[in-house]
Amino acid sequence: MTAVLALDQGTTGSTALVLSDQGRLLGRGYREFAQHFPSPGEVEHDAEEILRVTIEAAREAIQQAGVTPQAIGITNQRETVCAWERGTGRPVHRAIVWQDRRTAARCAQLKKQKKETLVRARTGLVLDPYFSATKIEWLLEHVKGLRKRARDGDVVFGTIDTWLVFRLTGGKTFATDHTNASRTMLYDIGKRVWDKDLLKLFGVPRDALPAVRDSSGDFGVAMPEHFGSEIPISGIAGDQQAALYGQGCWKPGQAKNTYGTGAFLLLNTGKKRATSGHGLLTTLACDAKGKPVYALEGSVFIAGAAMQWLRDGLGLIAKAAESEPLARSVDDTGGVYFVPAFVGLGAPHWEPNARGTIVGLTRGTSRAQFVRAALEAMAFSTKDVLDAMVADAKLKLSSLQVDGGAAANDWLMQFQADVLGVTIARPDLVETTALGAAGLAGLGAGLWNSADDFLGGRQFTSFAPSAHRKAVQTRAAEWHRAVQAALHWAG
Numbered sequence: 001m002t003a004v005l006a007l008d009q010g011t012t013g014s015t016a017l018v019l020s021d022q023g024r025l026l027g028r029g030y031r032e033f034a035q036h037f038p039s040p041g042e043v044e045h046d047a048e049e050i051l052r053v054t055i056e057a058a059r060e061a062i063q064q065a066g067v068t069p070q071a072i073g074i075t076n077q078r079e080t081v082c083a084w085e086r087g088t089g090r091p092v093h094r095a096i097v098w099q100d101r102r103t104a105a106r107c108a109q110l111k112k113q114k115k116e117t118l119v120r121a122r123t124g125l126v127l128d129p130y131f132s133a134t135k136i137e138w139l140l141e142h143v144k145g146l147r148k149r150a151r152d153g154d155v156v157f158g159t160i161d162t163w164l165v166f167r168l169t170g171g172k173t174f175a176t177d178h179t180n181a182s183r184t185m186l187y188d189i190g191k192r193v194w195d196k197d198l199l200k201l202f203g204v205p206r207d208a209l210p211a212v213r214d215s216s217g218d219f220g221v222a223m224p225e226h227f228g229s230e231i232p233i234s235g236i237a238g239d240q241q242a243a244l245y246g247q248g249c250w251k252p253g254q255a256k257n258t259y260g261t262g263a264f265l266l267l268n269t270g271k272k273r274a275t276s277g278h279g280l281l282t283t284l285a286c287d288a289k290g291k292p293v294y295a296l297e298g299s300v301f302i303a304g305a306a307m308q309w310l311r312d313g314l315g316l317i318a319k320a321a322e323s324e325p326l327a328r329s330v331d332d333t334g335g336v337y338f339v340p341a342f343v344g345l346g347a348p349h350w351e352p353n354a355r356g357t358i359v360g361l362t363r364g365t366s367r368a369q370f371v372r373a374a375l376e377a378m379a380f381s382t383k384d385v386l387d388a389m390v391a392d393a394k395l396k397l398s399s400l401q402v403d404g405g406a407a408a409n410d411w412l413m414q415f416q417a418d419v420l421g422v423t424i425a426r427p428d429l430v431e432t433t434a435l436g437a438a439g440l441a442g443l444g445a446g447l448w449n450s451a452d453d454f455l456g457g458r459q460f461t462s463f464a465p466s467a468h469r470k471a472v473q474t475r476a477a478e479w480h481r482a483v484q485a486a487l488h489w490a491g
Contacts, residue, residue: 216290
C-alpha cells in the first residue's frame with residue numbers, strides 16, 4: 001500500500017498522520033510539548049523537545065498504520081525561529097515563537113526610520129515582531145559570540161521545517177520552502193531570493209540561512225534510526241499554505257478559512273501579486289504542482305475563542321456543540337450584534353484598541369439569541385476579510401473551503417454561505433494542514449502523477465446559499481454599524 005507520513009508541527013504539539021494514496025487516514029500520533037515564558041510577552045520552545053515529540057508521534061502513527069510510508073511531508077508553525085550549530089545540530093538558544101513580542105520596540109524604531117515601505121515592497125509583510133527577521137536579529141545581539149559564529153559559518157538559522165529537516169537528515173539537508181521563507185521578512189517574494197538589503201538591515205549573514213526550494217521536491221532522506229528505514233522528505237509548506245493546498249485551492253479565486261481560536265483566511269491570487277489596500281499580507285502559496293504562486297492572507301483575531309468565552313467566562317453553554325441547537329431554536333438575534341474584539345480588530349479595520357462590543361440588548365434578549373449573535377459574528381467578520389481580499393485581488397470568489405473546529409457547526413456553515421452568497425465546502429477529513437503536507441510529499445516523491453490523484457477521492461459536505469440569503473446579507477449592514485460602535489469606543 002502506498003502511504004505518506006505527514007508531520008504537522010504546531011505551536012502546542014506535534015501531530016503525525018499516516019495517509020493512504022487516496023487520502024484515507026491509516027494512523028495517528030500526537031504529543032504536546034512545553035511552553036516557556038521567560039518574561040512577559042516572551043514565548044519560547046525547546047527545539048530538541050520539538051524534534052523528540054515529533055519523532056515519537058510519527059512512530060506511534062506508523063505503528064498504528066502497520067505500513068512503512070514511502071515519503072514524508074512536513075508542515076509547521078510559521079515564523080518561529082531556531083539557531084543551531086552547523087556541525088553538531090545542537091541548539092544555541094531556545095526557539096523564539098511566532099507569538100513572541102520581545103522585538104516590538106525594535107519594530108517601532110524601524111517604522112520611525114521609514115523602513116516599512118522597503119519591508120512591504122520586498123516581502124509583502126508588515127513590520128511586526130510576529131515575523132522571523134527581528135527574532136534572528138535579537139539572537140545575534142543577545143547570545144554571546146553568536147554574531148561572529150554566524151559570520152564564520154558555525155551557526156545557522158531556520159524556521160521549524162528547516163530544523164526538523166536538518167536533524168532528520170543528519171545535517172545533510174539545510175533547506176526550506178518558499179512558503180516558509182516568505183514569512184521571515186528577509187525574502188524577496190518577487191525575485192524569490194534572500195534580499196540583500198533586508199539581510200543588511202537585520203545583520204543576518206546570507207550563508208546562515210537555508211536554501212529555498214519548491215514545496216514539492218527533494219528535501220533529503222530521513223535517517224533509518226528515526227522511523228525504521230530511510231524515507232525521503234519530499235514536501236514542505238507552512239501550516240496555513242499547507243491547509244490551502246490540502247483544500248485543493250490551487251487556482252486564482254479559490255479561498256479557505258480555518259475556524260480555530262481565530263480565523264485564518266487565504267485567497268489564491270495565482271501568478272498575480274496583489275497589493276493590499278486593507279492591510280492584508282501578501283504571501284507565497286502553492287499551485288497544484290507545489291510551485292510558488294501568490295496569495296493574500298488575513299486573520300480574524302477572535303473566532304472560536306468567542307465560544308470559549310461564552311462557555312468558560314459567562315457559563316452560557318457547557319460545551320461549544322451546544323451553540324448549534326441554541327442558534328436553531330430562535331429565528332434571529334432580536335437585534336443583538338456582538339463584535340468580539342477582545343484583543344483589538346484585525347483586517348480590514350486594524351484597530352488594536354478596539355474591545356468587545358455588544359449592541360441591541362433588551363430585557364427580552366435570550367441566552368439563545370446571545371449565542372446566535374456570537375456565531376453570526378464569525379460569519380460577518382469572515383465576510384469582511386474576504387470582501388477586502390477580492391477587492392485587492394480584483395478577483396471573484398468562486399467558493400470557500402472550510403476547516404477547523406467551528407466548521408463542524410452546520411448552522412454556522414449555512415449562515416456563512418448565505419452571508420457570502422457562495423457555496424461552502426467542508427471536507428470529510430478536516431486535518432487539511434497535514435493532508436496538504438502529505439499531498440506535496442507524495443507528488444514530490446512521484447507516488448502519484450498529480451495532486452488530483454491524491455485528493456480526488458475525498459468527500460465534501462456542501463452548503464449552498466439559501467432563499468434566506470438576502471435577509472442575511474441585509475443583517476451584514478447592521479453588523480457594520482456595530483463594528484463602527486466598537487471603533488468609535490476605541491477612538
